[in-house]
Amino acid sequence: MERLQKVIAQTGYCSRRKAEELIQGGHVEVNGKRITEMGVKVSFEDDITIDGNAINLKEDKVYYLLNKPRGIITSTNDEKNRKTVVDLIKETKRIYPVGRLDYDTTGVLLLTNDGELTNLLIHPSNNVEKVYIAKLKGIPTKEELIRLGKGVIIDGKKTSKSRAKIKKIDKKSNTSIVELVIHEGRNHQVKKMFQAIGYDVIKLKRESFASLTVNDIKSGEYRELSVKEVKRLYALVKQK
Numbered sequence: 001m002e003r004l005q006k007v008i009a010q011t012g013y014c015s016r017r018k019a020e021e022l023i024q025g026g027h028v029e030v031n032g033k034r035i036t037e038m039g040v041k042v043s044f045e046d047d048i049t050i051d052g053n054a055i056n057l058k059e060d061k062v063y064y065l066l067n068k069p070r071g072i073i074t075s076t077n078d079e080k081n082r083k084t085v086v087d088l089i090k091e092t093k094r095i096y097p098v099g100r101l102d103y104d105t106t107g108v109l110l111l112t113n114d115g116e117l118t119n120l121l122i123h124p125s126n127n128v129e130k131v132y133i134a135k136l137k138g139i140p141t142k143e144e145l146i147r148l149g150k151g152v153i154i155d156g157k158k159t160s161k162s163r164a165k166i167k168k169i170d171k172k173s174n175t176s177i178v179e180l181v182i183h184e185g186r187n188h189q190v191k192k193m194f195q196a197i198g199y200d201v202i203k204l205k206r207e208s209f210a211s212l213t214v215n216d217i218k219s220g221e222y223r224e225l226s227v228k229e230v231k232r233l234y235a236l237v238k239q240k
């Protein structure tokens with residue numbers, strides 16, 4: 001038996017916090033009985049509905065690794081009807097992205113219907129490593145990159161420790177390619193971190209997420225994760 005909000009989140013329907021709001025708001029019924037208190041325990045045998053719609057507790061889990069192209073939004077649906085990352089994947093199950101990449105960011109993006117793994121991977125306490133390759137306008141100095149690595153203030157809060165190193169410089173065009181390894185997933189984090197030391201990001205690619213890369217996948221294409229890869233992800237976030 002598990003707590004109701006945890007079971008709802010594990011289906012991938014929403015986050016655990018959102019599930020708590022739905023329960024408190026009187027939207028959730030278990031075996032036909034409305035539940036508004038926290039702490040009720042349920043099993044995967046129970047019938048759970050949200051606003052009268054049954055949620056599927058036993059759906060097979062699917063995991064996709066997408067090489068996200070530029071010009072696609074990371075969302076499950078868009079009010080302007082633009083193409084989303086979910087539209088790129090031929091899957092009838094309701095899947096969603098694990099975290100976000102900006103419209104113009106390319107690279108590694110995981111999509112799944114496994115709410116439990118998603119919540120673990122994006123939880124800040126699990127420190128999942130993300131490697132970004134940024135093309136910058138300008139060439140940062142060693143000292144600036146050390147300052148970046150120690151933490152800079154973005155949106156009023158210091159970033160945790162990161163590692164930055166120059167991969168390439170082009171003096172003629174006054175641009176550089178810099179690798180940045182971070183363990184957080186704040187909004188527009190990489191662009192804001194470079195802005196904090198005075199550089200604009202011209203291009204951004206996520207090179208790896210939890211050590212998964214898309215070197216073998218063309219832009220806009222994807223592959224399923226193997227059972228071994230899924231197990232490794234669980235081991236990575238559960239061992240802490």
Ligand code: URA
Nearest residue numbers: 101102105188190191
């Ligand atoms: N940081 C950003 O600024 N943008 C992304 O898409 C991902 C990380």
